[in-house]
Amino acid sequence: MKAQPTASHFINGRYVEDKAGAEMPVYYPATGEVIAVVHEATPAIIDQALSSAKAAQAQWAAMSGTERGRILRRAADIMRARNHDLSVLETLDTGKPYQETSVVDATSGADALEYFGGLAGSLTGQHIRLPDGNWAYTIREALGVCVGIGAWNYPTQIACWKGAPALACGNAMVFKPSETTPLCALKVAEILHEAGLPAGLYNVIQGRGGVGAPLVADARVNKVSLTGSVPTGRKVYAAAADGMKHVTMELGGKSPLIIFDDADLESAVSGAILGNFYSSGQVCSNGTRVFVQKGIKQAFLARLSERLQNALIGDPMDPATNFGPMVSEGQLQIVLNYIAKGQDEGARLVCGGQRLDKPGYWITPAVFADVTDSMAIAREEIFGPVMSVLDFDTEAEALARANDTEFGLAAGVFTNDLQRAHRVAEGFEAGTCYINTYNDAPVEVPFGGSKMSGVGRENSAAAIEHYSQLKSVFVRMGALEAPF
16 A cells, blocks of 8 residues: 555665565554564664764754754644545554544644644753853753654654654654554654655664664663563663663553542543543553442443443444454453453453454453452553453542552543542642543643653653753853962
8 A cells, every 4th residue: 555664664864675684574453464574673774773863963953943843843744634644554553443543643743743843943041140240051952862662552653752852852863663563653754854854863763672772772872762661661771771871761550540429420431431442452541440439330330331332343444443453462362361360360340351253353342340459450551451440438548549559650530529639630649640531642741650650751841851951051251260
């Protein structure tokens, strides 16, 4: 199809192939069919990408922010104009329904390019007045070469969420998509180049961990940004620390969603669905521990079960389909194992959790009730369509149990008592919180976690702090004395 990239890598402004690298087949999750084959980056490809990034970066940083921003905004316009083709490719890459990809993925990527393109011209330093006529000023400088490592659930969005602020600040980027979904980032690179981005500034190379490790360790790299699991984050963070590199870690979670008995039931059920079953549950910030106050527990479960009958499982390219397959056979097996473990530990499977007898990686959305805090399905990140419903009595109890986790990516609360809503949001040990909604991610708002869920923030002006550094300059206006 015409939306498919034409080679495995995009380096120095053009598509590059090197078939000496190991083959990486790309499977369409809806059917299990191989739709493309890319080749893993060889050491020569890695070096080529980093060398071109290093060579191009200084001249890019020397341009005005306004000039850089103009290119990013032009890329956003191209991305929006090609939303259909990009959404089809995202669906092929991930299996997510076109109903979702057409309104979330390339559009979110375009939002990031537009936002940071608009911000680029405003990235200035400060004048600081000091006693005796002296003064100082700060200069906001690019870091240099940034490495972005993407996850498989939002390949277009993540490529832009990392690339847009990096480029706006004057950096170059070498981006490695997930080996599971390698196609979409190549189109991002192609569009940026078409928009006028100088060659070498945004390179995409393919590979598994064996490619990511030398990227992170390379002395030419000044910054590493990872979206992925906590175990991967630990390894990447440690490797980056060895070279004192800047890092952003957007990792996993086991986020709580607290529903009080005064909440609007329909909205609360909607929040639980969005926080568990959108993208077939493959979202890092999902609120998979749903704490429901005992007074409405039965009504919540009954209405949730009714609403799940509206999950239309079918051809992801059909705009009517609203629930797609898992991304891979491996991820499906992980989910099935957790469902079996939940039943073995005594949780009650209210509905769903069955693999469908059809080609591809399909499972029905699962809801567990009577879940306790110690069960594996309530402690460990599953990354699939599995909701755990727990009940509670008091606000203090719910908040303490919600925070009793090593993770701290997101948290949500549904209640019509706004004082309580803000009180609970303040009490959450999480970086991204929601009141009477869940999983909104506008580019204007910082996104990221605390505790084991990561460091740093993506999106908003806060991201600029993670893709630039400040230089302070002290200016003495008079004679300088010394004690001898």
